[in-house]
Amino acid sequence: MPAEKTLRSQKKRAINNKITRTYTRSRLKIASEAIESEANVKSAISALDRAVSKGIIHKNNAARKKSRLLKKFNQSINS
Template sequence: MPSEKTARVQERKRIRNRLVRNATRTQIRRAQESITSGESASTLEEVKKALSALDRAAHKGVIHRNNAARRKSRLMAKANTLSE
């Protein structure tokens, strides 16, 4: 009986994690596309949204905080090459 409850809880967590992970990936993809397009006005906005999504995912435990920090660092490095 406890294993049935565990299975239900794990399914709920899996669904939530997948939603958060997909939303985060989408934001990162939009930011990267904005960086490659070269539009500096929209790039800053998209990068901020992506950084926020990564922080949210790390806070919820969907991804590890070091993973979020690494992705944020790489995204900012790409964004900074645009401004130079």
């Protein structure tokens, strides 16, 4: 019985992790394509932070993605 419950829990967690990961990737893609929009960049950063807090991606991975996104954003603003 506990093994079956563990399997059910793992399936639920896998689905939730996939949803969050997909949402995060979508936000990053939207922000990259419309880099001039500050709202899109903020939304992507928020999604990354949420994924880190849920343990879906590593904090250094999120930091790297945020850094690259903000670097791109700042270049688009200054040019």
